[in-house]
Amino acid sequence: MDRRQFSVTTLSLLGAAANCAGEPLENGDDSCSVAVIGHTGRGDYGHGLDTVWRHLSKTNVACVADADANGLARELVKLRLDSVQGYSDYRLMLREVQPDIVAICPRHVDQHRDMILAAVNAGAKGIYVEKPFVQTLKQLDEVVKACRERGTKLAVAHRNRYHPVLQTIDGLLRDGQIGRLLEIRGRGKGDGRGGAEDLWVLGSHVLNLMSYFGGAPETCSATLYRKGRRVVKEDRVVGGEGLGWLAGDELHATYRFARGVTGYFDSVANDGTQNQGFGLSLIGSQGRIQIWCDDSPLARIFPGNPFGSAASSKEGLPISTAGVGKIEPMHGLHKRLYQHIIPVEDLLDSIRGDRDPICGLEDAGATVEMICGVFESHRLGRTVKFPLVQREHPLAKFG
Numbered sequence: 001m002d003r004r005q006f007s008v009t010t011l012s013l014l015g016a017a018a019n020c021a022g023e024p025l026e027n028g029d030d031s032c033s034v035a036v037i038g039h040t041g042r043g044d045y046g047h048g049l050d051t052v053w054r055h056l057s058k059t060n061v062a063c064v065a066d067a068d069a070n071g072l073a074r075e076l077v078k079l080r081l082d083s084v085q086g087y088s089d090y091r092l093m094l095r096e097v098q099p100d101i102v103a104i105c106p107r108h109v110d111q112h113r114d115m116i117l118a119a120v121n122a123g124a125k126g127i128y129v130e131k132p133f134v135q136t137l138k139q140l141d142e143v144v145k146a147c148r149e150r151g152t153k154l155a156v157a158h159r160n161r162y163h164p165v166l167q168t169i170d171g172l173l174r175d176g177q178i179g180r181l182l183e184i185r186g187r188g189k190g191d192g193r194g195g196a197e198d199l200w201v202l203g204s205h206v207l208n209l210m211s212y213f214g215g216a217p218e219t220c221s222a223t224l225y226r227k228g229r230r231v232v233k234e235d236r237v238v239g240g241e242g243l244g245w246l247a248g249d250e251l252h253a254t255y256r257f258a259r260g261v262t263g264y265f266d267s268v269a270n271d272g273t274q275n276q277g278f279g280l281s282l283i284g285s286q287g288r289i290q291i292w293c294d295d296s297p298l299a300r301i302f303p304g305n306p307f308g309s310a311a312s313s314k315e316g317l318p319i320s321t322a323g324v325g326k327i328e329p330m331h332g333l334h335k336r337l338y339q340h341i342i343p344v345e346d347l348l349d350s351i352r353g354d355r356d357p358i359c360g361l362e363d364a365g366a367t368v369e370m371i372c373g374v375f376e377s378h379r380l381g382r383t384v385k386f387p388l389v390q391r392e393h394p395l396a397k398f399g
Contacts, residue, residue: 032125032348033062035099036079037090037115040071043106043241046130049157050079050105052340059348063097065090090115094122101347104129109200110242113139116154120146126351127154128344132200132371133364135244137391140368144361155347155357156364158208160291162343164321164330165298166212169282169289172301172324173213178284184210184263187277194269196224196246197239199371203265205293206280207370208363210265213282214257217366220373221383224248231378233398245375245395253374265374290316296334 034053038045045051053059061079065087066072076086087093094102102119104112109132116134119127127147133156134140147154173181186206188198211217224231224247231248239246249269256262271277282289288306291299300316301324320328336342343359350357369386375394377384390397 031058031060032100033097034059034101034103035090035093035097035119035124036061036064036075036103037093037105038064038066038071038075039106039108039111040066040068040074042067042111043108043130044071045075045105046107046157048339049103049128049130050075052344053101053103054079055339055341056344056348059101059344062099063087063093065093091118094118094124098123100124101126101128103127106130108242109133109135110244113143116143117146120150120152123150124152126347127152128157128340128347129154130157131364132204132243133368135242136393137368137372137388140365141391144365147361151354153347153350153357154361154364155343155350156359156367157340157343158205158359158364158367159337159340159343160205160293160298161208161212161359161363162346163298163337164333165319166209168319168321168323169213169291169299172289172319173282173284177287177301177324178282178289178303179286181213181261181282181284183283184214184257184261184280185283186210186263186265186280187273188265188267189275189278190268190271190273191275192270194267194271195226195249195251196375197243198267198269199251199265199374200239200243200246201241202278202293203267204367204371206278207265208359208367209280209291209293210255210263211257211363211366211370213259214255214261214263215259217255217257217370217373217386219256219383219385220253220370220377222251222253222374222377224374224378225250236395236398245393247375247395247398251374251378253377255370255373289319294338297328298334 036050053061063085064075066075067088072086102124104115107130113134188203226235226248235247236245251267253265279292283306288302289299297318299319302316317325320326322329346358373384376388376390379394379398
């Protein structure tokens with residue numbers, strides 16, 4: 001989807017979401033049945049991926065699966081479902097119910113590939129899946145092939161990617177409001193997960209936005225460190241949340257994007273920033289735009305030469321869909337994004353219009369490529385090109 005289509009689609013969806021939020025569900029023949037997959041103790045139900053459907057018209061949660069019996073019982077109450085609508089085996093649920101939409105909620109990424117393929121094989125028209133998307137590029141290839149062959153629309157829950165303020169920022173860049181775009185700088189939260197875990201869990205949001213502004217990633221050069229020294233094979237560990245191989249408490253990555261801009265991503269464990277770096281900076285010759293992921297307002301502009309002596313004292317102006325320094329006219333915008341209402345509306349619209357979702361296989365897949373590129377570049381000790389030749393996890397091949 002190009003940026004003009006993105007803008008038109010997003011604005012239309014905002015109107016639709018505003019009209020349907022809070023309305024009772026319609027259970028007529030034109031409603032979409034939704035199956036929710038969670039796993040208590042293994043990623044649970046993500047960040048509200050199970051409850052978003054209650055805010056939309058024409059979506060009906062038909063069933064839920066959870067391998068944990070106590071968790072399933074709680075979720076049935078939460079979703080106001082009868083006991084017969086609960087399953088311990090999501091595969092059985094999908095075969096019996098054959099829902100229109102499947103919400104894949106667990107945060108533990110090692111389950112996503114199998115859940116996605118089961119949903120596709122059950123004939124799902126659409127899938128909404130928690131991030132991180134998949135563990136490896138091999139899994140990505142399998143998911144893309146299955147979805148393309150069956151015509152299933154898949155959207156990944158990178159909420160910030162659906163924010164209409166991105167188009168306002170597009171306009172500011174196009175009009176030269178920060179001069180020439182010199183570079184993009186992104187950071188994770190820099191907490192105890194700093195390094196490889198931060199790259200997957202939080203950096204995926206940042207990398208997704210970096211490629212939105214920079215275009216398709218072309219190359220990556222990166223290095224991983226542990227306690228100040230370069231990571232070696234013996235530093236590998238199996239990460240939590242089903243992330244697979246991880247290594248390092250510090251990383252620095254450089255990307256080159258198709259639009260001719262260079263991007264940098266850094267993550268250092270316990271860096272002392274109190275999570276304030278989580279986001280990205282668009283640094284221009286005459287100003288800087290700072291984006292704070294999941295924040296409201298999402299972005300601020302700091303006019304003037306960002307390298308000038310007075311730059312740090314300039315107060316940033318908030319950016320809304322109405323422009324710089326203007327109050328956001330779209331009531332409840334942040335809440336509707338944070339609750340996944342707008343992303344899910346886009347998924348439903350993509351099914352009706354037979355198009356890719358805003359953050360679908362291509363965009364979310366590029367994010368996985370960028371993450372794996374960090375590990376592959378470090379493993380080989382050189383710059384790597386995208387798409388990567390190595391489709392298994394690079395750290396599994398660490399010699």
